[in-house]
Amino acid sequence: MSKELVKGNEAVGEAAIRAGCRYFFGYPITPQNEIPEYISARMPEVDGVFLQAESEVAAINMVYGAGGAGGRIMTSSSSPGISLKQEGISYIAGAEVPCVIVNMIRGGPGLGTIQPAQSDYFQATKGGGHGDYRMIVLGPSNLQELVDLTYEAFDLADRYRNPVMVLGDGVMGQMMEPVVFPEMRDLDELPEKEWATTGRGQRDETNLINSLYLDPQDSYEHNMRLADKYARIKENETRFKTLHADDAEYMFVAYGTVARIVRKAIESLREEGHRVGLLRPITLWPFPDEAFEQLVEQVKGFLTVEMSTGQMFEDVRLALNGAVPAEFYGTTGGIMPDYRDVAEQMKKTMDKVGDAS
Numbered sequence: 603m604s605k606e607l608v609k610g611n612e613a614v615g616e617a618a619i620r621a622g623c624r625y626f627f628g629y630p631i632t633p634q635n636e637i638p639e640y641i642s643a644r645m646p647e648v649d650g651v652f653l654q655a656e657s658e659v660a661a662i663n664m665v666y667g668a669g670g671a672g673g674r675i676m677t678s679s680s681s682p683g684i685s686l687k688q689e690g691i692s693y694i695a696g697a698e699v700p701c702v703i704v705n706m707i708r709g710g711p712g713l714g715t716i717q718p719a720q721s722d723y724f725q726a727t728k729g730g731g732h733g734d735y736r737m738i739v740l741g742p743s744n745l746q747e748l749v750d751l752t753y754e755a756f757d758l759a760d761r762y763r764n765p766v767m768v769l770g771d772g773v774m775g776q777m778m779e780p781v782v783f784p785e786m787r788d789l790d791e792l793p794e795k796e797w798a799t800t801g802r803g804q805r806d807e808t809n810l811i812n813s814l815y816l817d818p819q820d821s822y823e824h825n826m827r828l829a830d831k832y833a834r835i836k837e838n839e840t841r842f843k844t845l846h847a848d849d850a851e852y853m854f855v856a857y858g859t860v861a862r863i864v865r866k867a868i869e870s871l872r873e874e875g876h877r878v879g880l881l882r883p884i885t886l887w888p889f890p891d892e893a894f895e896q897l898v899e900q901v902k903g904f905l906t907v908e909m910s911t912g913q914m915f916e917d918v919r920l921a922l923n924g925a926v927p928a929e930f931y932g933t934t935g936g937i938m939p940d941y942r943d944v945a946e947q948m949k950k951t952m953d954k955v956g957d958a959s
Contacts (some may be wrong), residue, residue, distance in 0.1 A: 605780035610745050610770065611636035613781055614678070614704055615644060617752040622674045622787040623702070624650035627664035629657055629683060632716045633772040634706035637678040658683045662690030669699040670811040672798030674756050678704035680772070681722055682713060685730065691765060692731030696813030698797075698828075700759035703737070703767045704752070706775040709936035717936025718772035720858060723913035726767050727887040734825055736832045738766040738839065739886040741857040745779040751884075753784050760793065762835055769886060771909070773859050773938065836888035843882045844893070846872070850879030852952055853897060855906040855918050857883050859938070864907055866941035871948060878948060886914070894921040903927040903955040905948050910934055927955050 608616070615637050618626075626645060628638045638654065645652040651668075655661035661677050669675040679687065684705045694701060705726065709719040724730075726739045738758055742748040748770060755766040799809050815821035845868065847853070856864040861882045871878045881897065881904075883890050894904075903926055906915040915930045922928050931947040933939045 615640035846879035
């Protein structure tokens with residue numbers, strides 16, 4: 603397969619089309635506008651439907667309806683737009699409707715800035731809407747991974763009847779890299795969705811899609827069944843990668859674009875003789891807690907680096923449970939960390955941990 607030089611947002615659109623997405627509902631917001639722009643041109647070529655809704659609220663409810671009818675559906679937005687979709691996302695999760703949601707994060711809070719950030723981590727992984735629900739959250743680090751995870755997100759959504767969020771950022775959406783696109787999925791080979799609201803057909807009863815349970819016992823049983831599903835997702839779909847974990851005395855923790863910056867910091871630190879490595883979560887939910895448990899026997903300390911004021915850091919500390927020291931370094935407001943500053947922060951972490959011991 604040949605590589606193609608593409609912009610990140612356009613790569614998302616093409617990966618979705620090739621994964622079998624045939625319905626897209628969205629509303630424009632920087633820095634993800636090239637996603638709907640690209641898909642609006644491609645959908646007619648595959649007999650799909652593109653619709654620019656009148657608002658983000660309308661778009662997510664269109665996702666709910668079309669997803670309930672069994673289609674492969676996607677919507678995309680950036681930070682404030684994702685906030686407007688939260689009630690609908692909660693309905694979708696509660697009704698177990700599969701869909702893919704892409705968030706190219708910009709700085710906040712509020713309207714913030716159009717520059718990249720990672721400050722939507724809480725919103726994505728803790729459930730930005732109401733109720734006990736979870737989304738599968740994927741954090742790609744480069745455009746090839748963005749393509750591959752977007753493509754796979756549709757299968758994960760269908761497998762678990764659950765929304766899947768691909769969490770990128772403004773720089774990832776706007777940068778260009780060579781990628782290899784996967785093959786076009788044959789829609790006739792996709793598993794049948796017997797639960798979908800496509801009419802009674804040969805069934806004895808009509809399918810219903812619903813998230814309303816007025817009887818407390820019914821609501822309890824529904825929530826516990828969802829909890830069992832989330833436990834299966836955690837068991838089967840938790841993903842991470844490590845770099846230099848075999849001999850590392852200190853480990854960085856980073857995801858997405860920041861993980862690429864950290865890799866450069868690791869190169870410079872290792873040239874100076876420091877044994878440092880990287881633990882990179884790929885599934886931000888489910889979070890790879892067990893990966894930390896495997897490393898605490900050899901690692902003296904961890905440094906989490908984010909484009910936020912420390913959102914993923916809370917999950918890192920929970921995973922470590924005080925077993926070894928954990929430090930944080932972050933930038934926010936659209937400012938990206940410099941690898942030299944990251945390297946210096948790791949040296950401070952090593953000095954602090956060494957002094958404490």
